[in-house]
Amino acid sequence: MTTFGSINKIEFEGRHSRNPLAFKYYNPQEVVAGKTMEEHLRFAISYWHTFTGEGSDPFGGKTAIRAWDHYTGLDLAKARVEASFEFYEKLDVPFFCFHDRDIAPEGNTLQETNKNLDVIVSMIKDYMKTSKTKLLWNTANMFSNARFTHGAGTTCNADVYAYVGAQLKKSLEVGKELGAQNYVFWGGREGYETLLNTDMELELDNLAKLYHMAIQYAKEIGFDAQFLIEPKPKEPTKHQYDFDAATTIAFLQKYGLKDYFKLNLEANHATLAGHTFEHECRVARINGMLGSLDANQGDLLLGWDTDEFPQDLYSTTLTMYEVLQNGGLDRGGVNFDAKVRRGSFEPEDLFYAHVAGMDAYAKGLKVAAKLIEDRALEDFIANRYRSFREGIGAEVVAGKATLQSLEQYALNNPTIKNESGRLELLRATINQYILGDL
Numbered sequence: 001m002t003t004f005g006s007i008n009k010i011e012f013e014g015r016h017s018r019n020p021l022a023f024k025y026y027n028p029q030e031v032v033a034g035k036t037m038e039e040h041l042r043f044a045i046s047y048w049h050t051f052t053g054e055g056s057d058p059f060g061g062k063t064a065i066r067a068w069d070h071y072t073g074l075d076l077a078k079a080r081v082e083a084s085f086e087f088y089e090k091l092d093v094p095f096f097c098f099h100d101r102d103i104a105p106e107g108n109t110l111q112e113t114n115k116n117l118d119v120i121v122s123m124i125k126d127y128m129k130t131s132k133t134k135l136l137w138n139t140a141n142m143f144s145n146a147r148f149t150h151g152a153g154t155t156c157n158a159d160v161y162a163y164v165g166a167q168l169k170k171s172l173e174v175g176k177e178l179g180a181q182n183y184v185f186w187g188g189r190e191g192y193e194t195l196l197n198t199d200m201e202l203e204l205d206n207l208a209k210l211y212h213m214a215i216q217y218a219k220e221i222g223f224d225a226q227f228l229i230e231p232k233p234k235e236p237t238k239h240q241y242d243f244d245a246a247t248t249i250a251f252l253q254k255y256g257l258k259d260y261f262k263l264n265l266e267a268n269h270a271t272l273a274g275h276t277f278e279h280e281c282r283v284a285r286i287n288g289m290l291g292s293l294d295a296n297q298g299d300l301l302l303g304w305d306t307d308e309f310p311q312d313l314y315s316t317t318l319t320m321y322e323v324l325q326n327g328g329l330d331r332g333g334v335n336f337d338a339k340v341r342r343g344s345f346e347p348e349d350l351f352y353a354h355v356a357g358m359d360a361y362a363k364g365l366k367v368a369a370k371l372i373e374d375r376a377l378e379d380f381i382a383n384r385y386r387s388f389r390e391g392i393g394a395e396v397v398a399g400k401a402t403l404q405s406l407e408q409y410a411l412n413n414p415t416i417k418n419e420s421g422r423l424e425l426l427r428a429t430i431n432q433y434i435l436g437d438l
């Protein structure tokens, strides 16, 4: 008997299918803009939401009904691994992602914790031998345990910092062991609540030192994963140091780290920062820093990180537009850092949710590819900036203009004529593309 016994492999049935357990748009082998959908999207399942998550929220505990509910400790961890590979296969996804503490329970000491981790890592490695599903990225959970209450890499306590170093070292070893293509740093506790008790400069210096140590150690052990930092503006702390893409890039630049990292951008983190997801992707892209995506969506009526499955086609379209313009995600992918709602507690909801998210991204990919092919936005934008291709504008672009030359031009050009930005027209056009009418 398998964990998700009643559910068969999810197949592509096309846009008219009414089968809830079939893909309507995600057709893995279909070629879009020169690559298969599977190659473009590189979907990953997040272990924490799908197998470790229980539907709890700050006001109540577990609601999820899962086949592994009756197990505890390492047996529970093993049952989840078994379930996870069945799940990957049924959805035919190429990747998964985890935190160290998602896959194995903590022991009473670091030694015990590492031993638990070893048991589960070797089990996962065995499953990976016969599964097509690979590890997109792993990471270290340095935020849940009480020891991280004052931060991890930005703690005020050197003993905690040393623990963090040890945990990170082990986590990099796990990544190498399982052939992770990327390694993610999300600074859950890397921020502060009040300046009244905080040495911000020391905290940031120490965080940068930790990243340098990680680069050094990865090199030593031959772990060649792409390092990714995942920005988030708030939660759990009020001020998170990796607020958004621009802040994170500035931090990496200041500390000589920029060449060693890219960004793992998350949709709900973008909206919490007051940005759209496509804005974050654009900032990363024009700085050569677009690495990977945590696909989800927030609820704009709620001020916290709801991690819902992505269904907003407007957003997936404009996000995939950035990805395509970036030439793809290279070693990154589209990881569903998303959880079923507390009220969606049955195992099949996990499948409905992933089908919905994969279809939303597949449709976004197809629409974005068509927009680019038709130059639906490019021609308009090129025309909008045409004044920078000739005369004084071309001099600005060439770096030849001075304040004197600009003044001279302005004095001799008494009439300035602006043109409409046509926002409403462009939105209507995007709607036509999403509806498949163009």
Ligand code: XUL
Residues within 6 Å of the ligand: 099, 139, 184, 185, 186, 230, 232, 266, 294, 305, 337
């Ligand atoms: C938290 C979050 C994390 C990271 C990995 O908001 O997004 O799960 O993706 O630590």
Ligand code: CO
Residues within 6 Å of the ligand: 186, 230, 266, 294, 337
């Ligand atoms: Co995330």
